[in-house]
Amino acid sequence: MPSDPGGSRAFAGRAFDPAAIPGKPEALAGVRVLEVATRIFGPATADYLGLFGAEVIKVEMPPRGDLMRYVAPEGFFWKEVSPAFLSLNRNKLHVGLDLHPPEGKELFLRLAKRSDVVVENLRAGTMDGWGVGYLQLRERNRRIVYAANSGFGQWGPYAAGRASYDATAQAVSGFSAVTGFPDQPPMKAGFWVGDYTAALMSATAILAALAARRKTGEGQMIDLSQAEAMIRTLDWTWPYAGMTGKDRVRNGNVDPSYTPSGIYRCRDGFVAVSARDEDEVIPLAHALGATDPEEASIATPERVGAFCASRRVDEVVRIAEDAGFSAAPVRGGKDHYHDPHLRARGTVCSVDDPLYGRVDEYGPAPKLSESPGRVKWSAKPVGWHNERVFGDLLGMTTGEMEALARKKVIGKWADIPGARPPKGSAP
Amino acid sequence: MSGFAAWVREATEPSAAAGKPEALGGIRVLEFCPGHFGGMVAASVLAEFGAEVIKVEPPDGDPLRLVAPEEILVAGTGLPFLSEARNRRFVTLDADDSAGRDVFRRLALSADVIITTEPPERMEAMGCDYLSLREERPGIVYLSLSTFGGFGPDASRPVRDSDILCQALSGAPYIVGEQEREGVPPRPHEAPTRLGNWHGSFVQGLWGAYGVLAALHFRAETGKGQAVDLSGAESLMMFADYNITWMHTGGKARERVGNFDPAVFPYTYIRCRDGYTFIAAYNDEAFDSLMHIIGRPELARDPRFSTPKNRVALENERALLTVLEEWSGGRTADEILVAVEEYTSKRGGPGAAVVTGRVNRPLETLSEEHWRERGCFLRERDPVYGELLLAAPPWKMSGTPARWKSGCRPPGADNRDVYLGLLGMTEEEYRRLAEAGTF
Numbered sequence: 001m002p003s004d005p006g007g008s009r010a011f012a013g014r015a016f017d018p019a020a021i022p023g024k025p026e027a028l029a030g031v032r033v034l035e036v037a038t039r040i041f042g043p044a045t046a047d048y049l050g051l052f053g054a055e056v057i058k059v060e061m062p063p064r065g066d067l068m069r070y071v072a073p074e075g076f077f078w079k080e081v082s083p084a085f086l087s088l089n090r091n092k093l094h095v096g097l098d099l100h101p102p103e104g105k106e107l108f109l110r111l112a113k114r115s116d117v118v119v120e121n122l123r124a125g126t127m128d129g130w131g132v133g134y135l136q137l138r139e140r141n142r143r144i145v146y147a148a149n150s151g152f153g154q155w156g157p158y159a160a161g162r163a164s165y166d167a168t169a170q171a172v173s174g175f176s177a178v179t180g181f182p183d184q185p186p187m188k189a190g191f192w193v194g195d196y197t198a199a200l201m202s203a204t205a206i207l208a209a210l211a212a213r214r215k216t217g218e219g220q221m222i223d224l225s226q227a228e229a230m231i232r233t234l235d236w237t238w239p240y241a242g243m244t245g246k247d248r249v250r251n252g253n254v255d256p257s258y259t260p261s262g263i264y265r266c267r268d269g270f271v272a273v274s275a276r277d278e279d280e281v282i283p284l285a286h287a288l289g290a291t292d293p294e295e296a297s298i299a300t301p302e303r304v305g306a307f308c309a310s311r312r313v314d315e316v317v318r319i320a321e322d323a324g325f326s327a328a329p330v331r332g333g334k335d336h337y338h339d340p341h342l343r344a345r346g347t348v349c350s351v352d353d354p355l356y357g358r359v360d361e362y363g364p365a366p367k368l369s370e371s372p373g374r375v376k377w378s379a380k381p382v383g384w385h386n387e388r389v390f391g392d393l394l395g396m397t398t399g400e401m402e403a404l405a406r407k408k409v410i411g412k413w414a415d416i417p418g419a420r421p422p423k424g425s426a427p
Numbered sequence: 428m429s430g431f432a433a434w435v436r437e438a439t440e441p442s443a444a445a446g447k448p449e450a451l452g453g454i455r456v457l458e459f460c461p462g463h464f465g466g467m468v469a470a471s472v473l474a475e476f477g478a479e480v481i482k483v484e485p486p487d488g489d490p491l492r493l494v495a496p497e498e499i500l501v502a503g504t505g506l507p508f509l510s511e512a513r514n515r516r517f518v519t520l521d522a523d524d525s526a527g528r529d530v531f532r533r534l535a536l537s538a539d540v541i542i543t544t545e546p547p548e549r550m551e552a553m554g555c556d557y558l559s560l561r562e563e564r565p566g567i568v569y570l571s572l573s574t575f576g577g578f579g580p581d582a583s584r585p586v587r588d589s590d591i592l593c594q595a596l597s598g599a600p601y602i603v604g605e606q607e608r609e610g611v612p613p614r615p616h617e618a619p620t621r622l623g624n625w626h627g628s629f630v631q632g633l634w635g636a637y638g639v640l641a642a643l644h645f646r647a648e649t650g651k652g653q654a655v656d657l658s659g660a661e662s663l664m665m666f667a668d669y670n671i672t673w674m675h676t677g678g679k680a681r682e683r684v685g686n687f688d689p690a691v692f693p694y695t696y697i698r699c700r701d702g703y704t705f706i707a708a709y710n711d712e713a714f715d716s717l718m719h720i721i722g723r724p725e726l727a728r729d730p731r732f733s734t735p736k737n738r739v740a741l742e743n744e745r746a747l748l749t750v751l752e753e754w755s756g757g758r759t760a761d762e763i764l765v766a767v768e769e770y771t772s773k774r775g776g777p778g779a780a781v782v783t784g785r786v787n788r789p790l791e792t793l794s795e796e797h798w799r800e801r802g803c804f805l806r807e808r809d810p811v812y813g814e815l816l817l818a819a820p821p822w823k824m825s826g827t828p829a830r831w832k833s834g835c836r837p838p839g840a841d842n843r844d845v846y847l848g849l850l851g852m853t854e855e856e857y858r859r860l861a862e863a864g865t866f
Contacts, residue, residue, distance in 0.1 A: 005548070008547035008548075008551055008577070009547055009577065009578070009582070011557070012656060013578045016656055025645070027644055052641045067777060070710060072690060073679070073681070074679070074740075076676075082669075083669045083672035084668065087668065125432060128431035129429075129431075153801055154431075154435040154436075156800045157797045157800065159432060159797075163771075163782045165705075167696075168784035169784075170705075172785060172792065173792060174787050174789040177787060178623035178789070183616075185686075185696065185698075186786050187604060187620055187685075188686045188695070188705075191667055193666055197630065200637060201821060205829070208640060208824075208827070211644065211647070212448070212826060216826070221824065221825040222825075223824075228798070228803050229821045231804075231818050232818045232819075232820070232821045234789070235624050236505075236506035237789050238789070238793075238804065239509055240506055241793060241816060242806065243815075252620075253621050256496045258591070261591050263618065265618060270595075270619050272591045272595030272596075274586070274592050276490075276587055276589055277493075320586075321585050326586040327586075328592045329595065329596070331596055331597075332598055332602065332670070332680055333602075333680045334674060335598075336598055336664065336670060336674075337670075347576075359676075360675035365638075365661040365665045367576065367577075367578075367655065367656040368642055368645075368653055368655055370645065370651050370652075371641070371653065
């Protein structure tokens with residue numbers, strides 16, 4: 001029982017070593033996921049499962065596929081693929097399959113019979129209307145876990161036909177109303193937080209449903225609204241509204257629960273200053289010039305702001321470390337890309353992709369010592385894995401596949417940037 | 428309502444959840460996260476799916492209870508703690524006292540999952556670090572939450588984990604907020620902007636719960652437990668879009684652009700008669716639809732706006748925002764929604780991808796019938812904490828629905844239950860430890 005002092009940190013260095021990951025098993029090995037989704041909410045859900053070893057088959061409508069393929073920052077495509085598409089579609093098998101014709105539906109049902117999970121983010125009821133919704137899939141496979149991701153849920157007054165993106169959820173949930181500065185309009189988060197947050201919640205519910213299935217042998221339907229996911233993350237907003245009848249206001253860059261904790265401007269950038277309780281507020285007040293603990297109240301946002309304004313970010317961080325409060329720089333993608341800490345943790349990682357060569361990505365956040373997550377390969381063009389999935393998995397012959405391709409039931413990429421392989425690489 | 432929607436409603440109706448089985452029934456979680464919100468979230472998520480969670484607080488209560496925006500305290504507990512304290516049992520324990528450590532270790536050895544936000548050195552001193560628990564309980568899943576994670580060059584930096592630190596490091600605020608203007612001193616809001624809620628802590632908790640579930644899945648297959656190390660900064664970092672892929676492929680770092688977007692436009696908030704509403708129509712077909720909706724079909728052919736690439740040039744985004752607000756300024760958010768739905772309902776495929784939604788203040792969200800009907804909010808009455816309005820678990824599930832079962836209780840409210848019932852202490856031992864101040 002007596003522990004080896006410092007043993008945990010030494011153990012962590014060994015147990016989580018990114019170099020050892022390829023030789024370790026994967027947590028979700030043997031779980032097959034069918035993704036019928038576009039843009040972010042559904043694809044990110046499947047991506048999170050794929051990072052931990054699930055086999056994800058991404059079903060796209062040929063030849064254009066997922067419309068996220070055409071979302072490209074400043075219109076920039078690299079080797080005919082958008083960097084925004086790459087980061088959402090790791091470790092997937094890409095098939096081009098049209099779910100409208102009867103042969104397409106049948107093929108999908110055959111895939112579903114051999115799968116564990118379906119993730120979709122079409123408008124509520126679309127899959128059911130096509131004859132490939134949860135109720136039809138369940139007929140073939142009682143064990144299927146079906147995650148229906150949508151903006152407003154599968155039922156209720158707003159469910160029918162109403163579309164949603166990330167920022168719909170940011171907007172209607174109240175999230176944007178509490179983000180930004182009091183004298184300014186509500187601020188939309190500049191990243192697609194309403195999608196990712198809900199996608200992570202969807203992936204979490206899928207793992208819970210798989211745990212339940214282990215006991216019952218039965219799958220189930222999961223109905224997740226991305227707006228409701230965001231509502232759940234608004235901490236004290238709701239009890240405050242219930243108790244006071246008032247709206248929580250935007251509070252700018254100071255956290256109203258931990259004043260003066262917040263983000264401050266320095267001479268050369270921005271820093272977060274954090275003081276959770278007296279144990280940190282008193283040292284912070286000292287750093288600001290207080291001479292005894294009674295003066296802790298001088299640690300106001302104004303004083304912290306003035307203190308930071310005349311210093312560099314690294315000075316403030318060093319002062320905090322010496323004094324006993326907490327501080328960290330505000331960092332961006334360029335900082336992350338070059339950060340040795342994130343590289344050493346595999347949080348920024350390189351994958352050697354057979355089609356694209358080296359691609360750098362954010363790796364999985366949770367580090368598991370025995371069955372770690374990993375990025376194995378990058379996104380692929382529409383229908384890239386048709387032969388592997390329809391041939392190897394379903395046992396179709398080349399002739400059968402060619403016949404279905406002629407009828408446009410299955411297909412491959414359109415000859416446009418975003419959908420097609422890099423120049424000179426197509427088979 | 429379609430037959431399918433009616434079926435889903437009946438199958439997932441939250442008010443009927445109470446009689447159904449729970450996904451994580453039989454999994455016991457020990458939560459040791461004093462003063463830490465992200466740890467609470469991780470435990471809450473598991474608890475909403477049915478895990479049995481025991482929260483260990485210091486004898487005088489978790490310091491997070493004292494965190495009280497606008498100084499609102501209910502029976503000594505602030506609203507952040509009250510909002511997240513659900514589905515658990517509340518025990519107190521002096522973990523710095525040797526008898527307390529012994530009790531803690533007994534609790535830990537009865538658990539399937541440990542969630543801790545304390546530094547590894549403290550857990551070692553308690554004999555409850557991963558390695559020493561694993562010796563006696565090889566199946567244990569041990570989640571550690573921190574700002575920088577448990578290994579790597581920055582792992583031993585002396586910070587106490589918090590939402591603002593995790594947000595700052597994650598890259599999120601870096602791409603939220605208004606740009607500075609050239610040649611004039613920046614105004615306070617022209618800065619990287621924090622997400623107003625504790626999103627850093629929430630996402631840390633969510634990834635924590637996800638890591639635990641992946642580990643439990645692996646344990647069910649192999650019998651092996653494991654350690655899970657999670658940095659809160661990296662948790663939210665996972666949501667920072669294509670930061671790394673764009674740096675790698677294009678050498679470009681993303682910068683903040685206010686309510687504009689470097690990859691999709693229109694995708695912004697527009698001023699309307701009663702506030703702001705979201706409008707998006709960024710693929711060509713949808714953009715054409717939107718230009719018809721606002722009565723300016725010719726703009727779909729305007730060279731500034733005719734391709735996705737041209738639409739995301741910042742000066743064109745600004746010009747387009749002006750055009751959109753000329754139309755939206757005199758209309759309410761609801762009128763805009765009706766106009767969009769009328770047009771898109773007649774148009775399928777990519778042309779229907781015109782998306783809107785009012786930027787609600789919290790009270791506006793609360794007033795909408797849709798959320799009420801879906802059981803999205805709970806009003807719970809508690810003898811100690813009174814009536815509380817809370818967000819319900821967001822997952823509606825047909826087989827093993829997530830659910831809210833119980834709310835906050837005072838520190839130590841479940842001591843007897845847990846120490847006598849679960850650990851099998853005798854009355855005498857319990858009394859002795861209580862009198863000694865161990866709990």
